[in-house]
Amino acid sequence: MRGLWMVALFAACSGEAGAQDAAAGEKIFVVCKTCHQIGEGAKSSIGPSLNGVIGRKAGTLQGYSYSAANIKSGLTWDEATFREYIKDPKAKVPGTKMFYAGLKDEQKTSDLIAFLKQFDADGKKK
Template identity: 70%
Template sequence: MRSLVLSAAILLVGIAQAQAQDAAAGEKVFAQCRACHQVGPTAKNAVGPHLNGLIGRKAGTVEGYNYSPANKNSGLTWDEATFAEYIKNPKAKIPGTKMIYAGLKDEKRIADLIAYLKQFDAQGQKVTQ
């Protein structure tokens, strides 16, 4: 019985580690976002707004970017859960958004993308988590 409990505990730890966020893997996921978005100290608005300081920012507030009324008036503040839901299906989360993206469905890839984006403060500097 004791070995069964120990085996179950080890399995749960392994599963938790497998679900952990991986910023390096997230950088690879972000490659598909680069067509429209930038991050880092030289990031600018492009087809989409820059994503520096995304987590904790109110939706529709990057200076100099022309957001859709739906995004500006969404009332959202980007936290990990809100962004994860949004990136799965942007048009479902914010009907009327300009973002043309079918969505990222894989939970692990979403977690990794969030880990990558969380590295960048509002000025685009990498911060340690």
């Protein structure tokens, strides 16, 4: 009986570890702020504004000069695609202008995605 209880506890904790945490994602986004803005009043600078990025077609934000590789990638930034990209941008989109070594930690990536998903295309929190 004790063994079953331990298995149930482990299963519950394992599921919790994979949960997305937008507050933790906001802390991870501090690194992204070097090149990207998000929220009301966000503008493109070194990198494009990330308002509404989850669900947006790559290379389509008006007013930002994307690389040809990004424009021609045919990608849409859903969670799975963003997860692959942020792990190693140059591997996912060879020729991208994004100079970032990548975010390898799956939990941090999940948290970052949760943070990004909060913002619609106008920078308002959903």
